[in-house]
Amino acid sequence: MKVLIIDGYIDQPSCLGVPPFLAPLPRYIYGSIKKNKPSWAIDYRTIDQIRKELKKNYQNETPIGFNALRNKNIVILITGVSVPGKYLGGTPLRFSDLKHISNFFSESFKIICGPSTVFGIGEEGGKPSIPIERIDEKIWNLIIKGDPEIVLSILLQKNEDIFYNYQKICQNPDFKDILHLKRKNMEEILEFSVIGAELISLHPNFSENDGGNLTCEIETFRGCPRYLNGGCLFCVEPKKGPTIHRKINSIVKEIISLYKFGVRHFRIGNQTDFYAIHHGIYENKRYPKPNPEIIEELLSKIRNSCPEIRTLHIDNVNALNFALYPKEAEKITRSIIKYCTDGNIAAIGIESVDPKVISMNNLKASADEIMEAISIINRYGKTIGKNGNPAFLPGLNFIMGLQGETEASLNLNYQFLKKILRENYWIRRINLRKFLIPSGFNPKFYKKIKNHLNKFSSKYYKWKNTIRNDIDHPMLKKIYPIGGELKNVYAEKNDGNGTLLRQPGTYPITCFVPRKLDLMQYYNLIVVGHGFRSLNCLKAPIKFINLTQRELEMIDGIGKKRAKAILFKRPLNKKEWLEILPLEIWEEMTKIQPSLLSLIEKKG
Numbered sequence: 317m318k319v320l321i322i323d324g325y326i327d328q329p330s331c332l333g334v335p336p337f338l339a340p341l342p343r344y345i346y347g348s349i350k351k352n353k354p355s356w357a358i359d360y361r362t363i364d365q366i367r368k369e370l371k372k373n374y375q376n377e378t379p380i381g382f383n384a385l386r387n388k389n390i391v392i393l394i395t396g397v398s399v400p401g402k403y404l405g406g407t408p409l410r411f412s413d414l415k416h417i418s419n420f421f422s423e424s425f426k427i428i429c430g431p432s433t434v435f436g437i438g439e440e441g442g443k444p445s446i447p448i449e450r451i452d453e454k455i456w457n458l459i460i461k462g463d464p465e466i467v468l469s470i471l472l473q474k475n476e477d478i479f480y481n482y483q484k485i486c487q488n489p490d491f492k493d494i495l496h497l498k499r500k501n502m503e504e505i506l507e508f509s510v511i512g513a514e515l516i517s518l519h520p521n522f523s524e525n526d527g528g529n530l531t532c533e534i535e536t537f538r539g540c541p542r543y544l545n546g547g548c549l550f551c552v553e554p555k556k557g558p559t560i561h562r563k564i565n566s567i568v569k570e571i572i573s574l575y576k577f578g579v580r581h582f583r584i585g586n587q588t589d590f591y592a593i594h595h596g597i598y599e600n601k602r603y604p605k606p607n608p609e610i611i612e613e614l615l616s617k618i619r620n621s622c623p624e625i626r627t628l629h630i631d632n633v634n635a636l637n638f639a640l641y642p643k644e645a646e647k648i649t650r651s652i653i654k655y656c657t658d659g660n661i662a663a664i665g666i667e668s669v670d671p672k673v674i675s676m677n678n679l680k681a682s683a684d685e686i687m688e689a690i691s692i693i694n695r696y697g698k699t700i701g702k703n704g705n706p707a708f709l710p711g712l713n714f715i716m717g718l719q720g721e722t723e724a725s726l727n728l729n730y731q732f733l734k735k736i737l738r739e740n741y742w743i744r745r746i747n748l749r750k751f752l753i754p755s756g757f758n759p760k761f762y763k764k765i766k767n768h769l770n771k772f773s774s775k776y777y778k779w780k781n782t783i784r785n786d787i788d789h790p791m792l793k794k795i796y797p798i799g800g801e802l803k804n805v806y807a808e809k810n811d812g813n814g815t816l817l818r819q820p821g822t823y824p825i826t827c828f829v830p831r832k833l834d835l836m837q838y839y840n841l842i843v844v845g846h847g848f849r850s851l852n853c854l855k856a857p858i859k860f861i862n863l864t865q866r867e868l869e870m871i872d873g874i875g876k877k878r879a880k881a882i883l884f885k886r887p888l889n890k891k892e893w894l895e896i897l898p899l900e901i902w903e904e905m906t907k908i909q910p911s912l913l914s915l916i917e918k919k920g
C-alpha cells in the first residue's frame with residue numbers, strides 16, 4: 317500500500333506548522349501508520365509542493381515522478397489554519413485547493429483531517445472560516461474530526477480493507493464514533509511521536525548536511541489552565557477541559573528521536589502556556605501555580621541529550637504567571653535563558669488592555685499585570701547573545717474586533733505600547749490581528765462583529781500604521797542597532813535582485829540583502845538599515861570599496877545621491893568622507909566597517 321500525507325499546514329493559537337516549522341500532527345500520523353503497517357510506503361509533501369506539481373500538470377509538463385506521486389492508494393490531507401497570517405515559508409491550504417487535489421488524486425482513497433475539520437478553514441482575519449462540511453463528501457471518503465493519529469491507528473488495526481469497504485462500514489454507527497475519537501491521555505502519542513520522527517527526511521526544509529532550517533514544533537500539554545473560569549470568550553482551548561500533560565521523559569524521547577534523524581532546531585511551542593507545563597494547584601483561583609522544577613528538568617534534559625542543538629525556543633506565555641506567582645515565574649525565566657538559545661520570544665496574548673474589553677471577553681490579564689511580565693522578562697532577557705539577538709524578549713499579540721471595542725480601546729492599546737517604549741523595555745514583535753470568526757460561531761454575534769470590523773476598517777489601518785511608525789520602528793533600532801552582526805541567517809527566498817533571510821527559531825526577524833545569494837545556506841549579516849518589521853542587511857564582513865550603489869543606498873542615512881557621490885569620489889580619509897556625509901552618519905559607517913576608521917585615519 318502506498319500512502320501520501322499532504323501537509324496543508326497548521327497554524328493554531330497553540331501550534332505552528334508552516335515551513336520552516338513542522339507541526340507534530342504530520343509526524344504523529346506518519347508514526348501511527350508506520351507502527352501499524354510497517355511495510356507500507358509512506359510519502360509526504362507540503363501543500364506548496366503539491367501546488368507546484370499540479371501547476372506543471374495543468375501546463376502539460378509531466379513532472380518528474382508524476383506517476384509515482386499520483387499512484388497512491390491513500391491520500392491523507394492535513395488542514396489546520398485558523399489563525400491565518402502572511403508567511404514567508406509557505407501558503408497554507410485554501411478551500412479552493414481541495415478541488416484540485418481531489419481531481420488529481422481521483423483514484424485514491426482520500427481522507428481529510430486536522431483542526432480545520434472542526435474549526436473550519438481560516439483564510440483571512442475578520443472573515444468566518446469555511447466549514448469543512450462544504451466539501452463534497454462523495455469525493456472525500458473520510459473526514460476525521462477526532463485526533464487523526466488515534467483514529468487512523470484504530471482503523472488500521474481493524475483491517476486495511478476498511479479503506480475500500482468504507483461505504484458499507486459507514487452504515488455502522490460505531491464507525492462514525494471512531495472518526496471522532498480523541499486521545500485519552502498524552503502517553504498514547506509517545507510511540508507515534510518517536511517513530512514519526514522519520515518523516516523529517518522527506519521535508520523540503522530539511523538538509524542532511526546541517527539539518528537545514530527545519531524547525532520541529534514540540535507538544536507538551538493540551539488545553540488551557542483558564543478552562544475553570546471559561547477562558548477568553550473567543551478561544552477554543554478552554555473547551556478542551558482540564559489540561560492534560562505529557563511526561564517529561566516522553567517529550568525528551570521524541571526530541572532525541574528527531575535529533576538522531578538530524579533535526580537541529582526545536583520550538584517547544586505546542587501548548588497554551590510554556591510556563592504552565594505540569595502546573596500545580598490553583599493557589600489563586602484565576603490561574604494555577606507554575607512548576608519551575610519540572611521546566612528546569614525538561615530543558616536541562618534536552619540540552620544534555622542533544623549537545624549540538626542549534627535552536628531551542630519556546631512559544632506562548634500567559635502574563636498571569638508573573639502577576640500572581642512572580643518568584644516561580646522568575647525562576648522559569650532564568651531556566652529558559654540558561655538552557656534555550658538566544659533570540660527566544662515569549663509570545664504573550666494581550667488582545668486588548670481596555671478594561672471594558674477585558675471584562676466583556678473574560679480576557680486573562682490587566683495592563684499592569686502584563687507590564688509586570690514584560691518587566692521581569694526584560695530584567696533577564698535583554699543581553700545580546702552569540703547569534704546577535706537578545707536572549708529572551710516578550711512578543712505581544714493584540715486582537716482587533718473583540719466585543720466592547722471602541723476607538724478609545726485602540727488608543728489605550730497605543731498608550732500602553734508607548735509606555736513600554738518610554739520605560740525602555742524591549743519587545744521583539746507586535747502582532748496585530750483581526751478577530752477570525754470560527755465556523756459555527758453564534759450568527760447573531762457574527763453579524764455584529766462583521767459590522768464592527770467593517771466600520772472600523774479605516775481606523776485599524778491608521779492605528780496599525782501609527783504603531784508600526786511610532787513603536788515598531790524605534791524598537792527595532794534599539795534591539796538591532798546599525799553595525800550589529802546577526803550570525804547564521806538562513807537564505808530562504810530570492811526577492812527581485814535581493815534575498816530574504818531569517819535565523820531559524822521563533823518569530824525570527826526578516827533580513828533583506830540587496831544581492832542575490834545562494835539559497836538554503838547560512839550567512840553572517842551586518843545590520844545597515846531598518847524597515848518597520850524587518851532589517852536591511854549586508855553580507856559580513858563589509859568593505860565599502862566593494863559595495864554596489866544599491867547596497868550603499870540600503871544603509872540608513874545614505875540614499876541615492878550620497879551613494880553616487882561615494883562611488884564617484886571613492887573617499888580615502890575621514891576628511892573626504894565628511895565632504896559627502898554628516899558626522900553622525902560617518903560615525904554609523906564606522907560601526908558597519910570598524911576597520912574603516914583606523915585604516916583611513918592612518919592614511920589621512
Ligand code: SF4
Pocket residue numbers: 540541542546547548551552553554588634665680
Ligand atoms: S488564556 Fe485565553 S487565549 Fe490563552 S489559551 Fe486560555 S483561553 Fe485561550
